[in-house]
Amino acid sequence: KQxxxxxxxxxxxxxxxxxxxxxxxxxxAIYNLQWFRQDPGKGLTSLLLIQSSQRxxxxxxxxxxxxxxxxxxxxxxxxxxxxxxxxxxxxxGWETSGSRLTFGEGTQLTVxx
Amino acid sequence: EAGVTQSPTHLIKTRGQQATLRCSPISGHTSxxxxxxxxxxxxxxxxxxxxxxxxxxxxxxxxxxxRQFPNYSSELNVNALELEDSALYLCASSYWGSPLPYNxxxxxxxxxxxxxx
Numbered sequence: 001k002q003x004x005x006x007x008x009x010x011x012x013x014x015x016x017x018x019x020x021x022x023x024x025x026x027x028x029a030i031y032n033l034q035w036f037r038q039d040p041g042k043g044l045t046s047l048l049l050i051q052s053s054q055r056x057x058x059x060x061x062x063x064x065x066x067x068x069x070x071x072x073x074x075x076x077x078x079x080x081x082x083x084x085x086x087x088x089x090x091x092x093g094w095e096t097s098g099s100r101l102t103f104g105e106g107t108q109l110t111v112x113x
Numbered sequence: 114e115a116g117v118t119q120s121p122t123h124l125i126k127t128r129g130q131q132a133t134l135r136c137s138p139i140s141g142h143t144s145x146x147x148x149x150x151x152x153x154x155x156x157x158x159x160x161x162x163x164x165x166x167x168x169x170x171x172x173x174x175x176x177x178x179x180r181q182f183p184n185y186s187s188e189l190n191v192n193a194l195e196l197e198d199s200a201l202y203l204c205a206s207s208y209w210g211s212p213l214p215y216n217x218x219x220x221x222x223x224x225x226x227x228x229x230x
Binding site for chain 2: 045101
């Protein structure tokens, strides 16, 4: 069964700290992995998309890595800010699923001023 | 560039009624996806439409249905509503075309909050 797991479920850090969010997935036959952010009661905002042939993607203070062989991805957030507080979701697109994504349960991040 | 728009933002229905949710994709996007986000259950894939055709369907009963119009907008219909259908319904769009159909990120709308009483 194709599943996506995110650990931890919740994380609270002081402002300015660097942090890492983890995502693991079964079945390495993926075509891409995406990281999203969701604010309470809102839709999802796409942060980064990593193609299966790539090892990492960067956008501003965010860096996402992908290790297909071990079924893992990490989202690194540098110099965290209170505005980064949100739920971060990892989603995997598998080769057998077309354009359909499977989402993890998310990590709820709180950055304290 | 206008984002994905969904209407209505909130919808309250009673058990047994029908609900219709609407979605307009980003201009140029041909694919529309519907997801359900129920409390405590995470995001569950419902339906994927591309070029007016249903391409994939999640593990939901047939009373969940939809369609995509020639202008690529989409409707999600939920018949015979049940209490457990209460959720945030999210629509997303992307471009599903060559040369890299698998690598267009999904863009989500803000959702329709459906409450069934």
